[in-house]
Amino acid sequence: MTTGLEFRVDRENFDRTDIAEVALPEADELEPGQALLRVDRFALTANNISYAATGVALRYWEFFPTAPGMGVIPVWGFAEVAASRCEGLDVGERLYGYWPMATHLVVTPGHLSRGSFVDVTPHRQSLPVIYNQYLRCAADPLYRQDTEALQMLLRPLFTTSFLLDDFLSDNNFFAADTVLLTSASSKTALGMAYLLHRHRAGRERDYRIIGLTSEGNRGFVESLGCYDQVLCYPELEQLDAQAPTVVVDFAGNAELLSRIHRHVDTQLRYSCLVGASHWDKMGATGALPGPEPIMFFAPTQAEKRISEWGAPRFQQNLAQEWQAFTDFVSQWMQVETNLGPTQTDRVYHQVLAGRLQPESGHIVSLSEA
Structure with a gap:
């Protein structure tokens, strides 16, 4: 019997992990239309902890039942077709997409085109299609072999x-003059700050981009030049409470979000929750001043x-x-592979x-080579 590996976490205690052997189908055991994919390498970032x-x-948790x-945490990376009973999908083809933390995945490709399949x-039919779509590298306009690591680390986060960035612009920044990003050193926050800075001159509304981060990350965040001001978490109350503000929370820290709401109070125009990099400090915020x-x-704005x-x-725009x-x-990014x-x-x-x-990025694989 051929086996693969699956990395599992306790859904109630993410510190508890287990790497289990799982049975894999032989090529002739696949159902007509199915393919067995070998997951090659993938990125691990705070985004995966948010998942x-x-x-x-x-x-x-519903994408890859175990x-x-x-639970099996979803990751972004590359895989190759190991066996196929799907016409038009050949063994050896390289794919980019949303994988389990595992060595293999059985898929049933539909809507097969030159560039992708779903x-x-x-069990995946009621889940967002953006996560069910797999890109065929040979026809992917964003694919370059020499930037595979950056694609794994940043492509889903940058999307x-x-x-x-598009959502705030689409809503005229909710009439705010300040955009406050928590966990400002996280890769998704950096991507957003980069875009806010890049497009500001061409937008009707001027705004200040302010990042909240830890003392240890302050120098790095300031060096990138994307933020107009960088504050450490204890300095939050230095923020101008009279400026109409939008907060985009990448931290998932209930206490921090409560402090922001109470400090900005009636000038908080929109409170947007994105990530949970401080997952261990998530919790109920209770009644908060300002907007809920x-x-x-992301799939809603994409659709x-x-x-x-x-x-x-x-x-094309992306x-x-x-x-x-x-x-x-x-x-500035330093990539390490394990x-x-x-x-x-x-x-x-x-x-x-x-x-x-x-500034670090980590690529991993459950395979030894």
């Missing part, structure tokens, strides 16, 4: 950054723009911004504990 922290609310009480496996915090769900612009223009962003990021189950577990726990430097 776990919001796994029930946003249904992330043993009761456990996994139409029954969220792109959609957040609203979770940002809105695709319906308005059409898919080709959406991809690709143009992505190219400029990767040129910016390549100047292979095998032991190293994957080590990096996962480092990410979970928030012990990684903001």
Whole structure:
């Protein structure tokens, strides 16, 4: 019997992990239309911890079901077709997309085109299509072999950054003059700050971009030049409480969000929840002054723009911004690759504990090579 590996976390205690052997189908055991994919390498970032922290609310646990009480965290990376009974999808083809933390995945490709397919496996049908779509690298306009690491680390995060920037612009920044980003060193926040800074001169509304971060990350965040002001968390109350403000919360820290609401109070125009990099400090905020915090769900804004612009223009706009962003990021990001189950577990726990430097990027694989 052929087996693969699956990295599982306790859904109630993310510190508790298990790497389990799972049976894999032989090529002749696949159903007609199915394919077995070998997950090659993937990125581990705070974004993956956010998937776990919001796994029930946003249904992330449902993509890759596993043993009761456990969950498989979704990741972004590359895979190759190991076996195929799907006409038009050949063994050896390289794919980019949304994978389990595992060595393999069985998919049922539907809507197969030159550039992509959608996994139409029954349990995924009610889940957002943006996570079910897999890109065929040979026809992907954003794919370059020499930037695979940046694609794994940043492409899904930057897509969220792109959609957040577009969402605020689409809503005229809710008439705010200040955009406050928490966890300002996180990669999604950096991508958003980069876009806010890049596009500000061409927008009707002027705004200040302010980042909140830890003392240890302050120098790095300031050095990037994307933020007009960088404050450490204890300095929050230095923020001008009279300026109409939008907060985009990447931290998921209930106490911090409460402080922001109470300080800005009636001048808070919109409270947007995105990530949970401080997942261990999530909790009920209680009644807060100002607008009720609203979770940002990137697929909703993506579907809105695709319906308005059409898919080709959406991809063109995203690709143009992505190219400029990767040129910016390549100047400072340090990529580290770790292979095998032991190293994957080590990096996962480092990410979970928030012990990684903001300029670092980690690529891992459950395979040894």
